[in-house]
Amino acid sequence: MAGPDEQRIFVASQWQLMWWRFRRHKVAVASGGVVIGFYLAVLGADFLAYADPNASEAQRSLMPPQPVYWFDGWRFSPHVYAVKGARDPQTFKRVYRADPGQKISIRFFAGGFEYRFLGLIPMTRHLIGVDGGLDAGKTIFVLGTDVQGRDLWSRLMYSTRISLTIGLFGVTVSLVLGVVLGGLSGFYGGIADTLIQRVIEILRSIPTIPLWMGLAAALPRDWSILQIYFAITIIISLLGWTELARVVRGRFLAMREEDFVVSARLVGCSQMRTIFVHMVPSFMSHIIAATTLALPAMIISETALSFLGLGLRPPAMSWGVLLQQAQNVQTVAISPWLMIPAVPVIIVVMAFNFLGDGLRDAADPYGR
Amino acid sequence: MLVYIGRRAVLAIFTVWAISVLSFAIIQLPPGDYVTSYIAQMAAMGSVVTDEEAQNLRIQYGLGQPMYVQYLKWVRLIAQGNFGMSMEWRRPVTEVIGERLWLTVVVSVAALILTWVLALPIGIYSAVRQYSVGDYLATFVGFIGLAVPNFLLALVLLYLGFVLFNAHIGGLFSVEFQDAPWSAARVWDLLKHLPIPALILGLAGTAQQIRIMRANLLDELRKPYVVTARSKGLSEARVIVKYPVRVALNPFASTIGYTLPYIVSGSIIVSLVLGLPTVGPLLLKALIAQDMFLAGTIVLLLGVMTVIGTLVSDVLLVWIDPRIRLEET
């Protein structure tokens, strides 16, 4: 009875130690929080969005972000000023003038367009909104609007949903691929190993963009956005697994030699037991770390694909799509706020990197 | 040692072959062929190509044949050192790639150097001072390059370059030097255009390198020989620089081989935005126009570069790192 008991203690304390080491990496911990926050946003995208991301209106085209005034006199009542727009006949820019006379107060949990929370509960409440909801013709644009007068904030929320899940799905797929293949390659070695190593080398030798283009262009275009979305995910991950495989293999190779594994073998533990009871515990941590580091790559890939017009295309909304539409001179010159979608990209990628580093350092202070 | 290199070389050849097949296949993946996209171009410009003409073109370009036939044809050409004719550029592929290829190398090298200048010190610092504020700051700086979508960054820098410094927009040469023969002046002109691309391309790689350096060094710092060095009474700085850093550099130095092609293929998007006359945009256009031979050659080229690069790196590693050498032989 002592055997498995000790085993558990051993494993537990190992995770515990990892957690302790991880906690030392302050920024990593913070990053972890950020990441969680973003994924909450993914769940509640339509709650956080306060306007229909597709509702276009020429008369508010390219409206700069509206400053939010938190206090009315001394009373706390967040509001924005009503805005009137016109195109300047000389500069051809759209000029917007706030009218301090007309305050539009922001209501929390205000009613807005209808949606299903978590895809289940029908709701009309949104984090913020204007009293009277949409019909009042009063509007707020905390991040401004795009060319078609669509609310950037709301579009951003919906994009977050797609972009972050794409990363997640992608990583899951490449994780499976990576672990299985890397595992085979590392645990058995021999022909399996050489073969898989070749494949990896070949995949890595071919510049990714042609691969993307080839695969992405091969997708039937009459697929629905959702289908394409999944296909793209698969594509990205098809190229993403090699790195993970490498890590896994490395670990397996290292482990094979380690005493406790060897002894476990000698004692005559079944291979499964050897792998899962003895190897996997000290092993998971690395996978987690590697995965975390793979995620930002996925996210970047998504934006890159969209930039090349190979990824998700407009109607669909993703960070990549938003950025791709901001990828022009006039944006940089006269409507820079359209580049805001880059901010979440940067934050998330950073967060994932720090998180990943933290996890990896925690996983094994000695190796990488 | 020789045995090792030999074995690797054989494998490399196999890989190259596989790449040639794969790259050819990739190019065939998209629907239609060069003629389709040619007609589309024409149509987009208001000229019309009739079905018959299209068919005729296909025959002229031998696009009718089954894929494996085309592949063999291609391989045979390559065997003769002739990479075929670019359909869109109506010039031998080699000519089209010509100068672009080595301009690409120039840009990449510049980026590479920048990367290291940034990555090495940062990496060392953040390893030695793990979890210090400095560590975080340094890594943060390093990661920015990784996190910012570089096509956007490129465009912004392009615009700022124009607004703030009246810089020539994009490209690697001013108009007057565009086709000029090589001269000191032209080189200087090239150098003047280099910083922005190098920066953007470099930044992307930096984070990666920082990470490698940091990890390697953390790894080494804990090795007993560091204690030995300390116990000799060496100053801390000397201890670090002479021993762990030196060792940690090995795998680092060995990456030279494949970082270059890596940067090259990574530079495609940026080159496109900055309008650099490198192979990147060429490849992109070729792929879109389904200019088989051109695209195929470039992909193959990059692939081969990577393979050779990797080979060189490994050999290099074996050469500079005695430990491995001894294991290998």
Place this chain on the structure above:
Amino acid sequence: MTELRRPPRKRSLRSRLTVALAVGALSAVVVVAALAQSAGKSAFIGKLEGPEVVTDPAKLPRNLKEAPQLAALVKAGKLPPVAERIGQDPLVIKPLREIGTYGGTWRGGFTGPADFWNGYRCCSGPDHLLFWDYTGDKVTPNIARGYEMQDGGRTLVIHLRRGMKWSDGRPFTADDFVFWFEDIYRNKDLIPTPSAAMAINGKQGEIQKVDTYTVKFKFPEPYYLLPDVLAGSTPLGGHAQQGMNGMGGYAPAHYLKQFHPKYVGQAELDKKVKDAKFDSWVRQFLFKNDWALNPELPVLTPWKTATPSNTATWTLERNPYSVFVDTEGNQLPYIDRVVLTLAENLEVINLRAIAGEYDFQQRHLDLGKLPVFIENQQRGNYKLHLDPGDYGGDMIIKFNLSYEADPEIAKWMNTTDFRRALSLGIDRDQINETFWLGTGTPSSVVPADSNKYNPGPQYRKLWATLDVKKANEMLDKVGLSKKDGEGYRLRTDGKGRLRIEIMTLGGQFLQFTQIAEMIREQWKRIGIDLTVQEVERSLALKRTAANEQQLGAWNNDGSEHLFTFPLHVFPWEVAAVSTSGPLYARWFHSAGTQGKEPPVRMRELMEKFKKAYGVPEKERIELGKEVWKIAAEEVYIIGVIGMGPASMGVRVVKTNMGNIPSRQYNSPDGKTPTISRPVTFFYKK
């Protein structure tokens, strides 16, 4: 900070605004609309003007002059005197404003070998036998000294310019026409399928030599449109543009013979081909006859390619034998060289234009950047011009009328009132304001009122206004009254919601996808569920060819020349990125032997269209109006916004350039800016 930069004229805007607000009833929207119409347009859209070809012998200049560097060459004996080079009958052009001075380099941008139109438009002269005057309305002599129609439009006699030379100094004569006709056009390898341009009612015509300087185009039936065809961007539209396709109407016989099996033995030719790494003698021949790619090729254009378009810079240099002269006998062009630098992408081209790195650039400039162009005028010392087209649709939506894949959809797309209702469901003002910055005109497909084929002002707004109520009524009436929970109309075959798909292309002069998205939102109000599908070029082509497209977004530029550029009026294109019925088009071209027979009203249109080729202009104009009437009434194609500067209508010109028209006729047929005769542009000292 915009406050500071805003010119005083803004006051008026602000005051008007305050008034507007004070009145309250008047919303800013109205004001903007008003401004956009009045002030906005006038600001950068000048009056149509341009140089003219002088045909009156009395006005011809006596003695000829030339560019200094050519004079030097003459002095050095390397070049015959200018008079010899030009010949007895120079092509005299009266500059728009003044006689220019020689010298300078015209810097522009292009996007690679596929962008050869860039060169034709700037530098080909043009080398059409006949060409349009600056209004794009009248055909005038060009390379040809004169022409007349004979025996009831069956024969067109072309008079060449005596003593005119190719750019290599060899005479340009009737033999070059015969060579083209006999050895290129009639050669089955080079031209597998005879061109429609050389035929009337499907019957091929031929070219005959009368004497050294006279040729005849003979046709079995009257072909009154031929002069327009020669002037337009058609397969007979000049050597520069058409050489690469083996068309053009004439070709430098003395040069090309060495690449033609008839004149060199097949064996010897094959060797040449092999050495030059060409796939076949045909590819070699066509390459050698390519104005943009082959610097050796003798040409008639005022500039000739020096470094080909498949290099980093496409350079063109003055042709010492150019036949163009100004009214004082100065050999044209004034500008020595044209340098088009390769830009890997459009943003770079636009930014370079903004930075003033180009002297005259029109192609590839993006209307969406208008404010940026304006803002940087002083800094880049250039002036911005807008050249709205005369065609009715900067953006049009084509119904694939011969669609078959989904009978239900097909049925509706062939229901006139359905098409009309969809058109009425579009809020064009919104789109105009958003994507044209208010510079376009909400319009049906018909061309500008000034256009000779325009059927009348009432057709501008026919079925081309926003009327949601009426649209809904019409849709209810045609039998689409049932709707689902979200208010979308249901199919009648019980297969759920009526979903229609529009296919758009990215990377065009206009963001068709985004516009389509806006329309999708607007069509919600008439219960139509539109799916926007952005596809890339060759895929689009594949799908239209396979008859899979439902709706397609494109523009109908060129349709202002109804008969020489009929691509976007009715099903005409066979290989198109956006089609209004490939099967009907086949039927039309094969005179009913292939494809599918169109409905009666369209057949009527097609009849009138065909007929127009064979009748004198007066009659043709009537038929043209008829064609447009039917097109507008039937709404085969929805016109969205027209007569805008969106496609190649944004022009950036250095302030020190002379003879620049404030507005030019913007059309592919006019090869704009060639229709403004760039040979007369020059740099002010």
Place this chain on the structure above:
Amino acid sequence: MGAEIATSLPQPTLLSVRNLKTYFAQDEGTVKAVDGVSFDLYPGATLGIVGESGCGKSVTARSILRIVDRPGRIVEGEIKFRRPAGDGGAGGGQVVDLAKLAPNGLEMRAIRGAEIALIFQEPMSSFSPVHSVGSQIIEAILLHQQVSRRDARAMTIEMLRRVGVSSPEERVDQLSNQLSGGLRQRAMIAMALSCNPTLLIADEPTTALDVTTQTQILELMRQLQQEDGMAIMLITHDLGVVAEMATDVAVMYLGRVVEQAPVDAIFHAPRHPYTRALLRSIPRIRSRSNERLTPIAGSVPHPYDRPPGCPFHPRCADFIAGTCDRAAPSLRAVGDQHSVSCFLYE
């Protein structure tokens, strides 16, 4: 037999550690690696420090050399070290408290390597894999002595010969991993003694070696000690080694010295229950270092939850409930040079 001499003649201590405490402060709590260690070491004598792995032996050694890795630091106690007179120059025979010196200060660095040298476990990895063995020894010499590179090289070769490296002329330019384990450890010793220190700290010098090599190395060390007369602080968990080498023994458990006595006393009259337990496990000890000594009931508690009172009481055979788990016993003399910390003797 050299041992007897050392103990019999009374002389000034070379190194005297008093109540040394080296803690590792971490978020999850402070690890008291060394928690009040005291012992004396006489010139030419050999002090064996024994204890299970993790009991703080190595940290003690590193504390003396002031090369404890962050976040570990000496929080209390003193390390009095008598610097050699005469040629040693720097601190002519005067006593310094190493605990007070700046770890990387000039003086400490002058002492480190020159007057106190360290050799330790992994001979495999204690040399830089990319520098030749010779160069690393030469470096040490150049660092502490005013000699030319050539002389240094000569000295190195000489030193290698002394430690019994055959054909040192070639070896000097070889890489550590071209040498066998034994040779490496010899080279290690050569480096340590290259500046003839007065104190050699040997941290598990032989654990990684096979038995025959072990004895050779130990023999070598003893021989060199007799030649140069330096004192050795021998850290090991191997009581056999202690028996062979040491004059005095300090037994450590969880950062404390539980018993200190001349070698005979330890082996023949051990007082502390822990010492006894250790001795009972002698027969099984020739094996890999990182293996737990199973015969002692239970295992060394986790550093974070060190038991209250006498740290050994949970595993103690003679555990006195109510006493041992309350207060910690102090180290008190129980005989001539023999002291124990256990309530059994209070």
